[in-house]
Every structure is written in structure tokens, then in C-alpha cells.
Amino acid sequence: MIWVWYFILYSFIGFILEVIYSKATNGSGGRKCLLVLPLCPVYGLGACAILLLPPEITSHPLLLFLFGGLIATAVEYGVALFYEWAFQVSFWNYQGLPGNLHGRVCLPFSLIWGVLTLPLVYGLHPALSPWLEAVPLSISWLAFATLLTDSLVSAALLRKTGDRGCLRWYAS
Numbered sequence: 001m002i003w004v005w006y007f008i009l010y011s012f013i014g015f016i017l018e019v020i021y022s023k024a025t026n027g028s029g030g031r032k033c034l035l036v037l038p039l040c041p042v043y044g045l046g047a048c049a050i051l052l053l054p055p056e057i058t059s060h061p062l063l064l065f066l067f068g069g070l071i072a073t074a075v076e077y078g079v080a081l082f083y084e085w086a087f088q089v090s091f092w093n094y095q096g097l098p099g100n101l102h103g104r105v106c107l108p109f110s111l112i113w114g115v116l117t118l119p120l121v122y123g124l125h126p127a128l129s130p131w132l133e134a135v136p137l138s139i140s141w142l143a144f145a146t147l148l149t150d151s152l153v154s155a156a157l158l159r160k161t162g163d164r165g166c167l168r169w170y171a172s
Helices: 002-024 041-051 061-087 107-133 137-161
Strands: none
Touching (some): 002 107, 061 137
16 A cells, blocks of 8 residues: 555645646646646656666666656656547647657656656655555555545546546636
8 A cells, every 4th residue: 555655645746846837937727636636646657657666777866867757758658648548638738848759748858857756766755655654554545545536536527528627626
């Protein structure tokens, strides 16, 4: 159940990063997360994939930067494809940015993901994982059930409407 907590934590941190980025760039603030929970699943999946890298890579900052950026970019591309295929929605579009691939990923963000792997693996994860490991199993199952319910409701709404605006329940 620890991986559920990793997914939730890093999806929440991704949500915070999205809010900060939107405010800093005067972005639209379009919701890129679940209906109720403030979680951006692409960040949680990307972080979990990075945390699965072997020590031969994570012990070398340059290799971690390179492989972490590649893995996060691959996850981002795969999630974009999944959203388009399953729900006919697109949560981001990098058309016009350098090195973009079908607007789903781009070089500047791939470099940012590479940079973000360093504090994730060397600072954030080692500091927070002991706290998450201490969460009682009953609370972990409740968190998993809540996450699953919100994910299923969000997926059903996206599938029905084909519009990511259906996840926006708050006024801007």
C-alpha cells in the first residue's frame, strides 16, 4: 500500500506545481486533476516510475537527470495518449514549444522533469517516505478507496462529456 501513498503524495505535489505554474504564467488554470481530489495523476505516475529506477542510475546525479527526464517524458506522452484514446480529451498541448512531439511532450519540459528528479530522489522522497510508511493499513485502504472512487467518477464524467471542463467544480 506504500505505493498508493507515493502516488497520492506526488500527484498532490504535481497539483501544487500546476497551480504555481499557472499563476506564474498567467495561465488559464484549467483543471488537470481528478474531480474532487487535488491530484494530477501524471505527476504521481511519473514520480513512481522514477522511484523504480535502479540504484546504478539513482546514485549518479547526471544519469538520474537523464533517465529521470526520459522516464517522466515517456509517462507524460503515454498519459496524454491514454486521455486522448479513452476520453477524447487533451489536458495539455505543447504545440509551438521547441522539440515538441505531437504537442504531447516537449524539450523544455523534459529538461524540467530531469531537474525535478534530483530533489525528488535525493531530498523529498527520503524525507517523506518514513512518514508514509507509518500510516496505518486501515487508513491506507480508506485512502485507496477514496482515490479509486474519485478516479472512476472522473473517468465516467470525462467519457460522457469528452470535456475536461466537467472536472471543474469551483469558480475561477
